[in-house]
Amino acid sequence: MTSHKPHRDTIFLEEAEILSHEAYAGEQYILRVQAPLCAERALPGSFVHIQCDRSKxxxxxxxxxRASAKQGWVDFLYKAVGEGTRLLAQRKKGELLSMLGPIGVPFKLNPERSIPLLIGGGVGMPPMIFIAETLAGNPAYKPMVILGSEVPFPFKPQPSSILVPEMPEGVIASMPLLDDWHIPSRLASLQGFPGCHEGYVTDLARHWLSELSMEARTQVEIFSCGPHPMLEGVAKLAAEFDLPCQVSLEEFMACGVGGCAGCVVEVETATGPAMKRVCVDGPVFDSRTVFPS
Structure with a gap:
């Protein structure tokens, strides 16, 4: 008898209607679709598999x-970097997209760690924004968000209205939506954007962690998504401060539902190294298992 797989009956095929599709500098796009089945079950860290065009x-x-279970919409931020996403960028409001989702193991918040440090880079920012929204208004958590980009951010940074004394002087740029949710955020880039930290997200996170009290630091858990080198740096940062850390991996995928094993990565387990599928065994993993020190 075949054993039950935890991801069965949780992934849905929908013809999602495009509600809005906005272009930003750096070939970045924010797409909103009506996909009620996905919206109802989406969790921070989950993803969808989209057919960008009928020809592909x-x-x-x-x-x-972001996702609204009540209104049935789902938001995505993506960058047009290849033929598929460039075709997706041409899709218009009112058109339908074939979409599988939500897929994957999400981030898991620990109630014993009340200070989530959310670090997102480039198109790795979306899961951090999703986590932040789930925490908005929750007095049990005091999140801190650090976002980085080497192209203009897909929003207009503004000086934060939220004081963060542990941040370097002059680093005041924030994501307005996070300020609206009363969640502190700061931005990092090597491009000299006003109010941003001139350096990597890991440099800014290290400074913030170093300025925290020892008591506060024991409450921190790191969550991150972004390019592989950035995630490796975040994992080293977590090890440096002896902090738990969850990372969401970005990998090329074919089927997206665990059948082809085209997205496997080596992961350390209690019984030794094992090959895990990023799509359904992840994309979220403990950083120590994919970036062992």
Whole structure:
């Protein structure tokens, strides 16, 4: 008898209607679709597999940035970097997109760690925004968000209205939506954007962690998504401060539902190294298992 797989009966195929599709500098796009089945079950860290165009049957994985179970919409931030996403960028409001989702193991908040440090880079920002929204108004958590980009941010940074004394002087740029949710955020880039930290997100996170009290630091857990080198740096940062850390991996995928094993990565387990599928065994993993020190 075949054993039950935890991801069965949780992934849905929908013809999602495009509600809005906005272009930003750096070939970045924010896409909102009506997809009630996905919206009802989406969690921070989950993603969808989208057919970008009828001419390209192979789907593309895109992280979920926001979702409204009540209104049935789902938001994505993506960058047009290849033929598939460039075709997706041409799709218009009112058109339908074939979409599989939500897929993957999400981030898991620990109630014993009340200070989530959310670190997102480039198109790795969406899961961090999703986590932040789930925490908005929750007095049990005091999140801190650090976002980085080497192209203009897909929003207009503004000086934060939230004081963060542990941040370097002059680092005041924030994501307005996070300020609206009363969640502190700061931005980092090597491009000299006003109010941003001139450096990597890991440099800014290290400074913030170093300025925290020892008591506060024991309450921190790191959550991160972004390019592989950034995630490796975040994992080293977590090890440096002896902090738990969850990372969401970005990998090329074919089927997206665990059948082809085309997205496997080596992961350390209690019984030794094992090959795990990023799509359904992840994309979220303990950083120590994928970036062992």
């Amino acid at each position: 049957p192979l789907r593309r994985p895109i992280s979920i940035m």
